[in-house]
Amino acid sequence: MKTKYYISYIFAIAILGIFGSSCKKLLVIPANEPGQLVTSNVFADSAGSVNGVVGIYNKAFSSYGPLSGYLSIFPSMSADDVTATTTFYAPIYNDEQTAGNSTSQNGSTGIIWTGFYGNTVIYQANAAIEGLTASKGITNTLRNQLIGECEVVRGLSYFYLTNLYGAVPLALSSDYTVTNKLPRSSTDEVYAQITKDLTDATAKLSVSYPSDGAARPNKYTAMALLSRVYLYRQQWKKADSLASIIINSGMYQLENIDNVFIVGNQEAIWQGLTTSFYSYATQEGINFIPYGNNIPTFPLRQELLNAFEPGDLRQSHWTASTTVNGTTYYYPYKYKNRSGVQVNGNVEGEVLFRLAEQYLIRADAKINEGDLGGATADINAIRTRAGLPNTTATTTSQLTAALLKERQTEFFCEWGHRWLDLKRLNLLNSVMAAEKPGIWPADGHSALYPVPFSQVLLNPGWIQNPGY
Amino acid sequence: MQLNDLHKQSKNTDDDCISLKNGLKRWIAVLFFLQLGITAFAQKVTVSARDMPFEKFVGIVKSQTGYTFFYNREWLKQARPVTLNAKDMPLYDALRTCFENEPFSYAIVNKTIVLKLKASAGIQTSPTTRQHEHVTGLVADTTGAPLQGATVTISGSVSYRTNADAKGTFEIPFINNGDSISVSYVGYRKVSMIYQGSANILVTLRRNHNILDAVVVQAYGTTTRRDNIGAISMVTAAQIEKQPVTNVLNALEGQVPGLNITPTSGVPGSRTLAQVRGENSLASASTSTSVLNTYDQPLFIVDGVPMPLQNQALIGQSFASAAFNGPLGNQTGLSSINGINPLDIESISVLKDADATSIYGSQGSNGVVIITTKRAKPGADALSVSFNQGMTQSTRTTPMMNTQQYLSMRNEALSNDQLTASPALDPDITSFDQSKYTNWEKEFFGGTAQYTDLHLNLSGGDLNNTYLISGGYTRNTYDFPGDMTDNRYTLHSSFNHTSDSKKFKLDFGTDYAYDQNNNSGEPASLIGFTLAPNFPSLLDGNGNPIWSYKGYSYSSGYQGNPLAYLKESASNGTYNLNTHISASYKILPNLTISLNAGYARVSESFVYELPIGAQDPQYEPTGSASFLSRNTDVINIIPQLNYDKQIGKGKLSVLIGGTYKKNYSAEYDINASGYTSDALLNSTSGATSFEIDNSAIYYKYVDGFARINYNWDGKYIINLTGNRDGSSNFGPDKRYGNFGSAGLGWILSEENWVKNNLTFLSFAKLAADYGTSGSDGVAPYQYQPNWQVAGYNTYQGFTGYYPITPLNPVYAWALNKKFNEQVDLGFFHNQLLVNFMLYQNLETNELVSYLEPIQTGFSGITANAPYQVKNQGWELSISSGNIKAGNFSWTGSLNMSHNSNKLASFPDIANTPYASLYIVGKPLSDIPVIPYEGVNPQTGLFQFKAANGTITSNPNLYSGFNSVGGDETQLVDINPKLQGGFGNTFTYKRLSLYLFFNFSIQKGPNYLYSIYSNSNTGLPGTPLVNEPEILYGKEWKQPGDNATIQKFVDGFNGSNGYAAYSAASAFGSSTAAYSDASYIRLKTASLSYRLPDSWTKKMGLKNCSFYVSAQNLFVITGYQLGDPEALTLFNVPPQRTIVAGINASL
Secondary structure, three states, X not given: OHHHXXXXXXXXXHHHHHXXXXXXXXXXXXXXXXXXXXXXXXXXXXXXXXXXXXXXXXXXXXXXXXXXXXXXXXXXXXXXXXXOXXXXXXXXXXXXXXXXXXXXXXXXXXXXHHHHHOOOOHHHHHHHHHHHHHOOOOOHHHHHHHHHHHXXXXXXHHHHHHHHHOOEOOOOOXXXXXXXXXXXXXXXXXXXXHHHHHHHHHHHOOOOOOOOOOOOOOHHHHHHHHHHHXXXXXXXXXXXXHHHXXXXXXXXXXXXXXXXXXXXXXXXXXXXXXXXXXXXXXHHHHHHOOOOOOOOXXXXXXXXXXXXXXXXXXXXXXXXXXXXXXEEEXXXXXXXXXXXXXXXXXXXXXXXXXXXXXXXXXXXXXXXXOOHHHHHHHHHHHHHHXXXXXXXXXXXXXXXXXXXXXXXXXXXXXXXXXXXXXXXXXXXXXXXXXXXXXXXXXXXXXXXXXXXXXXXXXXXXXXXXXXX | OOEEOOOOEOOOOOOOOOOHHHHHHHHHHHHHHHOOOOHHHHOEEEEEEEEXXXXXXXXXXXXXXXXXXXXXXXXXXXXXXXXXXXXXXXXXXXXXXXXXXXXXXXXXEOOEEEEEEOHHHOOOOOOOOOEEEEEEEEEEEOOOOEOOOOEEEEEOOEOEEEEOOOOOEEEEEEEXXXXXXXXXXXXXXXXXXXXXXXXXXXXEXXXXXXHHHOEEEEOOEEEEOOOOOOOEEEEEHHHHHOOOOOOHHXXXXXXXXXXXXXXXXXXXXXXXXXXXOOOXXXXXXXXXXXXXXXXXXXXXXXXXXXXXXXXXXXXXXXXXXXXXOOOOOOOOOEEXXXXXXXXXXXXXXXXXXXXXXXXXXXXXXXOEEEEEEOOOOOEEEEEEEEEEEEEEEEOOOOOEXXXXXXXXXXXXXXXXXXXXXXXXXXXXXHOOOOOOOOOHHXXXXXXXXXXXXXXXEEXXXXXXXXXXXXXXXXEEEOOOOOOOEEEEEEEEEEEEEEOXXXXXXXXXXXXXXXXXXXXXXXXXXXXXXXXXXXXXXXXXXXXXEOOEEOOEEHHHOOOOOHHXXXXXXXXXXXXXXXXXXXXXXXXXXXXXXXEEEXXXXXXXXXXXXXXXXXXXXXXXXXXXXXXEEEEEEEEEEEEEEEEEEEEXXXXXXXXEEXXXXXXXXXXXXXXXXXXXXXXXXXXXXXXXXXXXXXXXXXXXXXXXXXXXXXXXXXXEEEEEEEEEEEEXXXXXXXXXXXXXXEEEEEEHHHOHHHHHXXXXXEEEEEEEEEEEEEEOOOOOOXXXXXXXXXXXXXXXXXXXXXXXXXXXXXXXXXXXXXXXXXXXEEEOOOOXXXXXXXXXXXXXXXXXXXXXOHHHOOOEEEEEOOOEEEEEEEEEXXXXXXXXXXXXXXXXXXXXXXXXXXXXXXXXXXXXXXXOOOOOOOOOOXXXXXXXXXXXXXXXXXXXXXXXXXXXXXXXXXXXXXXXXXXXXXXXXXXXXXXXXXXXXXXXXXXXXXXXXXXXXXXXEOHHHHHHOOOOOOOOOOOOEOOEHHHOOOEOOOOOOOOOEOOOOOOOOHHHHHHHHHHHHHXXXXXXXXXXXOEEXXXXXXXXXXXXXXXXXXXXXXXXXXXXXXXXXXXXXXOOOOOOOOOOXXXXXXXXXXXXXXXXXX
């Protein structure tokens, strides 16, 4: 019967079709998910490689990224730049309102830890360095430049991590089986890695920016961070010489006080561009400037207001005030744009490094090296820009005090400078105990932030910072 | 057994000696009557025979032509060897040639060659047999309806098989007294009898109520309860049809032991979750709160085709998406299961153990639900109509405080916080009408919705070709303000073809459904019932939202304007297509080859519109809209070989097959904003800015499987299955896995010592099986280091990439080891059936997003977890036959099950990220809680016992079992202890009442958990937020009070508020937030009346019945407020549906 054979053939073909063809072929799906790339695609050519690194900036400077301004807000609360008028931020920042509630669970500082360690900063830098090293499709010049950028990012991340948290895990690989059981490395070990990264980056990066303006790190950016590292490590000569190279390069100059935070200014050594919805405004502007007739979320503390000398342009240009229900509140006003408000059509960007800091690093180094004259000149350079007369300090101790005050009024609410200065100069306990009596803990444990509690739980064997 | 001889015995008295004359006469009559088919002459045979035994010749002709022979075996003794050399000789000639020498003559009747002794041969049949010719019969059911296609088998001195025609009649050419006649028909009890000489036979078949031999759908085929040794529970159309539900999963609640059904919301079209034999996954178990992240669900298969979306939610945020901290967390949304009309379902099989699921390999790990749609049956064309109409209301809504109680709470809160009411923050006290009262609970949940269901079914066909087409329309409105509806249109069809030879079978069917769900895209409107009772009007006279009252802006409150949210329309259009074809061919009598192929597609389009008119004008809003679409396809091809052979006293069945499955899902999203006219929201053209996104998911799966079943003498059964699987979800080197099972069954009741000694036992079976199944339940591509584009905004022109997964090639199949044993008993002629099962499942190598510390770059990385999760439990089901007493009859069923799970092992847990989350040996459903210590009489705050024994209102909200400093030192298990259902059907004459109850003995989060753990409404006392009346008067007011509720506070700012907030947060993690949530629910009540046949006949109907059905009529529970199943106050409560309807067929 014909139909019988006919039908049998159909079945036979169907079965052969399934079992006859290789099962491997039957399971073939496209090489990657739509809208996604794998590491080898990313670093296959120069365009992909650049995107593989620039993605760090795109994420890190966007609304909730770790470089979007939190480091200008949280440590400023911890120190004596600002206070907070909402309990949301209160527990960890030694704020009067919630004294005693400072437990490791409640702090919002966890965002710093997870932000840096998450997939878009340290991990991405690690993965990019590996991908760039293995890439066969890019020139050595591009490879060096991009690896250098990653090393600056990694160095910067570990600089803040170790300064805020103390011992931290040193993740340098994209292999999770290597990093998931890391112990916390001591501050010395972390600094050794930072120095290594930045020294290498200094060698790899060129003087000219890979970007339009200072939006991505160049050689001087690596040096600017390295000089800060040497300052913190009290390697005065090295700090002095790196700061001098930057100052003497002629690429940067101290800007008019109103232009310091505007994109395109001559003072910025690295100025990140915000990629959030209000691309002209930074998180500092959005968080510090109050809406309408509201009480500012982070009013300036009296100690800072007291530190300004009369006529200091930084007080008149970098702070502002508002009166709500008869009370006047002062707030940081370095960044003037916020959501919905763009002052004079300016675009502002996140200034991570600027020339003023190099002057004050060199002044610091010179005081310690005994070159008081040089130190005075550098301090005066900053004072002049602030519309102030030259400093009256002459002795080492006077200059040291004058320098600290200069750093306080120059860098308030900027990248945690005040908090880290007090810590590295061992002044934190005395200053905080005096300014926040009854709140600053006697054992001074608040000098370090708590490691996010969830991370302590995820890393059996880790010990939380003392006091939490 | 039923045999009625209605007609008189035939009067063939001279049959002992058949005269030639008589014979000829009859021959002529027979030939004339049957109209010898002309086709017989067209049939050709090729035979080369020399002295071939006659019987062999018969076999050759049979195989070449398909014709069967009909003769008396005794005659063969006289048959002579055949010598014939024929090539393509017409059958007629061949027969004539060879029969010349034989002592037989022949006639061709249909396709049967009927042999007849030649009188001249002088051979006599044995004197004891009485031969009858041309016996006719009729097969009918108890109502007298003919059963077309019933199989009639004659055995004994003759061997013959025929089928009843459309009138139910059949013909037997020859039969001898003492031969046996058996008549069988699917769904009816087989009847056998000994022929005693009547010329006309009437056979009445009774419906088969013997559950033991009823068809049970299993993986790739069917079995019976008698022969099945695995754990399969089946729900049939009869149980489903009585329940007015849109989502068929809701009709399964309490019906299947071991199947946990959890509706997520009372919103029409919302999801219902299903889980077989407990939670296997640690990834999905509760961690710090009772929110389940995922919830492992069984594999859903419809007519052999896996459902494209399984039981996932439809795309888009809708009214049903509200989570509000209920125990179901993010498992809400609209259901994709709604694409099947429950009335088109013939049966649902739930496969639970290894024996039943192993053949599905990787996909059956969490059980399998096989949905079989209705198939056509032979019979005259019939049209049946079912229509019902009814209403739906919310049950167990939450009574809220009235204005006086509310204002007293608010004033107390302000005074506790030492605040004075300010017009800006406390308009409820300063500017709102102090005597206005609106019962918002009633406004939002007090409505009545409509339920309409219409179903038409047309079917018919003959023995070889049958068809069935049905159409359905279901409409469900919301008992919530606003114009929201769920409309479903379904079209189901089924066509079956069987060749004349019965060797070739074709089954083809499609299901098409279109569901349009119009609702609100803003679930926040669900907290509208917490508005202050003196809150001003929300809408003006024209129905437009009002946004302020005496300077107070509604937008500044928690609830905004919930009636304005309802104007944010969300519309889900879902188009479901499922088409399947199954063809089989019997190559050899024992061997069947078949091919099942299916294609299913779900197309979803979701449109969300946020009109300007639904927003507060003070912010100068513009309109925005989202257009989402997703297509999900499944292609599924399964070739199979079936081999059946009788070996010794046993029957061997072998199934070998393979699967090729391809899943593809593509989603396109457009979010458009900046509309300045609401009229343009239905198009992208009025928008000024866009976000466009697309994504796709690829999945391929292949497997080869085999099942060997040997059933020895109906006593001993062995069943082996094996499966080799490949899945594209794994890295190239990890794609294949092997799974299998072995099962043994022993039917004791077939043993003589049982038959003789335990006569009360009509059936007894012991069975046990053990096996494995796997899971490839991870997202694809997780094994490679993937990057994606960083964002819409560029960094100096670069979009940038960022990594989303690390290189991770090592993970592979998860493995679930299952052990099941059962006792199946029948008493009183199987009028009472009892089944008891014990099971133990061990989930190993589970695929999870394994927690990692963040220095790895990720918070979780796909991996095979090292732990083992054990689920064990028992299931009991009891069902009765139809117990009759006069006009009254009763059937009943009961099932219950218990499941407990625990983390069986976790090597070196102390050194893993899970150290503080789980405790080895404890249930995954355990939630660590802090011992509650009442309200502090001095501070008025909830207080708790910390791990160190001190009493505090600010404890450490971490587990005290395994993390440092945690104060959660007790455990609450929210896994139900016992679940089940029982149903009874009472019939009195034509009146029938069905009552089905389901029950659960469990603990769950109580209303206080809802109030104190809900971040949507703040703490009691918060401005403009009303609270359940039950709190009123129980709160702490002044030092020294022994209250049960902590003091009311205005908010959680300030140190007082912060302390109250800390205590409230701790309360949600305390022993007091959980209480008994056991319940018994009258799930279904249905009363129906069948009109007398005499009436229906007059009306020209075959039958007609009227009914009233109710779903969720009442619940008995000690759960204080809210529904014990919903376990949250902030969701649409479960609905009570009452419908009246008619079923008629003509």
